[in-house]
């Protein structure tokens with residue numbers, strides 16, 4: 001049932017405002033691809049183009065290898081789940097779920113009020129449909145809710161009904177636009193698991209729009225990040241976390257966010273933080289200001305050290321269950337804040353107001369040039385200021 | 389917090405128990421609204437009801453209590469019965485016509501993008517035009533000899549029609565003029581309803597395969613417009629029941645065009661029989677009330693989800 005999806009050079013503008021430019025994207029059959037990015041970057045627009053609700057200005061959409069640009073949303077055999085569920089409020093849950101099948105299997109006169117009672121085969125088809133609804137409802141555990149109208153359901157229940165309506169036609173492609181963003185935190189975590197499980201069970205291709213990077217990281221096989229209408233990076237969650245292609249991706253993925261420190265590359269190619277070398281070298285021929293990215297868990301604090309190290313003052317310490325988050329101010333310029341994550345059971349005295357030396361393993365550091373692109377790094381043999 | 393702080397202070401007032409105090413306070417709060425309601429609505433209605441059981445006439449020196457006499461007279465009066473029948477016919481023409489045409493125009497205008505503002509104003513103009521003045525225009529348009537409508541009919545080979553002279557055509561003619569006056573208003577109400585329909589629902593309908601015009605209308609537009617439709621139906625029927633100005637100007641309530649409000653006007657202000665006219669008004673109000681309540685209950689079941 002699962003199908004691949006290929007987008008080639010998709011562009012879209014609303015009036016003069018360009019929203020998407022030349023998006024190339026291939027989604028393998030059965031994949032769970034998350035589409036992430038800041039608000040207004042065009043995620044919903046791209047999803048609507050895939051669904052056929054919006055027409056692209058240029059480029060091609062292919063589903064299962066077949067161009068679908070001239071097909072209606074229905075003919076594309078996709079299902080879509082909307083942020084606010086978009087259930088028909090005057091229909092019961094069962095009627096909502098049944099609608100796609102009714103439209104598929106009954107002719108227009110057979111669906112019209114009054115006239116429909118003339119049809120002889122309608123009863124038979126409706127019976128078949130209602131048994132299919134029963135199966136889907138069972139899979140999503142919403143059988144007791146089928147008679148209720150959407151107004152009488154909780155957010156999570158509505159979400160499940162919307163999912164059932166999407167599933168019932170056995171589409172090749174599931175499109176979801178921030179389906180969990182209207183739920184409270186606990187339910188969101190629960191539904192996250194359910195969706196992942198559903199994806200595993202159905203084996204269908206999922207395209208999942210979210211601005212919540214944790215959802216993207218935990219659920220997807222791959223993440224595509226849009227930024228300013230362009231594809232900033234596509235890769236596995238680990239790829240995006242460990243090798244962000246740009247400053248925007250680095251900042252977006254990871255919670256708490258990555259620490260970005262202003263640094264520079266001296267003429268010898270060494271990366272200098274403040275006045276101290278970091279033990280990193282930039283690629284050949286590169287000099288000038290750069291940004292140094294350090295994930296909170298990759299920073300080590302040293303309370304007593306005589307080596308030349310960048311120093312930072314502890315502002316406060318937060319208890320996060322298994323972890324502790326330490327908020328520090330970099331000593332040179334008090335502007336730059338720094339967040340360090342340490343395991344709760346790590347020994348050491350962390351007193352607000354105290355000053356600590358900062359160390360990190362060079363191979364864990366990320367380097368970005370002034371336009372935010374990732375730079376390759378190489379560790380120098382002599383590690384100054386770095387703790388192994 | 390405030391209740392906690394205040395509680396001891398209140399408790400020091402010993403004489404009355406708590407329920408009595410609450411009852412007193414509640415009554416005091418209700419008094420102003422009740423007085424207003426009494427003065428503005430209940431009192432005039434009571435006046436009307438009392439008048440309707442007397443033979444009061446303007447200028448009369450004495451007044452007699454008739455009980456239900458006025459009502460008996462009204463219900464056996466052939467003129468009044470015709471007025472009731474004609475009014476119901478008028479409502480039966482204007483109510484469905486006003487709702488369906490208003491919705492149709494709203495759907496068409498809603499689909500426009502740049503020309504929408506123009507159409508909105510154009511259709512709304514008849515609402516702002518005073519019906520009395522426009523009735524003169526209609527009188528000319530429908531004139532048997534000079535009017536362009538009959539001119540067109542004749543050119544198309546039809547016989548000349550006495551739109552405002554032939555008794556059986558009077559109510560339909562008045563209904564058309566009433567519709568002309570009303571559709572713009574209903575259109576604006578429906579447009580407001582249409583604008584409030586979430587775009588997501590149309591998207592969902594499209595995904596579900598219900599994207600064709602008829603399916604879209606039946607699955608999204610019509611059910612979503614149910615509250616608007618109910619409101620439009622109630623206001624339209626009230627307006628229709630109150631048909632008066634076209635009758636007063638175009639036909640003077642001539643044979644075939646007697647309607648309730650005009651009958652009330654004639655009895656009260658032409659023949660000065662205030663008591664009798666009050667009785668007619670009571671019947672009129674009872675009609676309106678029954679009709680509105682019926683509509684509200686009928687439609688309510690479908691509107692609420």
Ligand SMILES: Nc1ncnc2c1ncn2[C@@H]1O[C@H](COP(=O)(O)OP(=O)(O)OP(=O)(O)O)[C@@H](O)[C@H]1O
Pocket residue numbers: 014019037038039040041042043044045046211
């Ligand atoms: N129908 C439209 N007409 C004009 N501009 C539009 C339209 N739809 C979207 N846009 C614009 O396109 C841009 C991208 O919108 P889109 O809804 O795709 O963003 P998004 O990434 O989904 O954002 P969010 O995370 O807030 O949902 C926005 O700047 C928006 O204003």
Ligand SMILES: [Mg+2]
Pocket residue numbers: 043044045177
């Ligand atoms: Mg969006």
